[in-house]
Amino acid sequence: MGRDHFKKPHEKSSHRSAPKSDNVYLASLSKLYSFLARRTGASFNKVILRQLFLSKINKPPVSVSRIARALKPEVSANKIVVVVGTVTDDVRIHAFPKATVAALKFTKGAKATILKNGGEAITLDELALRAPTGKNTLILRGPRNSREAVRHFGMGPHKNKAPKVQSKGRKFERARGKRRSRGFKV
Known part of the structure; x- marks a missing residue:
């Protein structure tokens, strides 16, 4: 059987065509x-x-x-x-x-x-x-990337991105893997 469509017939555009705001x-x-x-x-x-x-x-x-x-x-x-x-x-x-x-x-x-x-x-x-x-x-x-939230995007090793944590104290995600004096630093 042949294919009916080589492209989706109702492909949604990812771009906005009007402002979302009701201003x-x-x-x-x-x-x-x-x-x-x-x-x-x-x-x-x-x-x-x-x-x-x-x-x-x-x-x-x-x-x-x-x-x-x-x-x-x-x-x-x-x-x-x-x-x-x-x-x-x-x-x-x-x-x-x-x-x-x-x-x-x-x-x-x-x-x-x-x-x-x-x-x-x-x-x-x-x-x-x-x-x-x-x-x-x-x-x-x-500057679009000056928001605090952008610091957390694209997590992964050797990316130097900030982890998403609930507590921001001394003991939370600040030791092993973050400092040379505590095992290793990524």
Whole structure:
């Protein structure tokens, strides 16, 4: 007997096609950027749209110090910085370049830092009016692997991963196999 199907007829796509959140602002933004992605054909809009669909964990915050670092080279000095997520403040930096930053959300401190240095903090729908094809923009993303939970992923010997333990005391998973003075160290 022959095979009827060489590919599953109803194969489920692993990518999101809409934001899972019921946030009205996110829904309207994804509607806007899906229109722009379709009509302009610019890959910038497709990237923004895909990032709007991501879960909160996969949209980590970006600090103003990371933005300042990205704007250091003269090439990217006068570009609009785009963050699909929250922009947070960093009290450790003293100087922030004059820049236009577009993001989903700004913390109070981050907005104050940007405005104090002569910059602008705009929303993503305002960005769509200014740069519908993403010309002269710079997309930034936050560190996804800085979460505490990531320390435990991919356990195994010689991986230096943190074990998942209930108790975190001196006696729990800190002796044999963890220190040279206690038998051996993996």
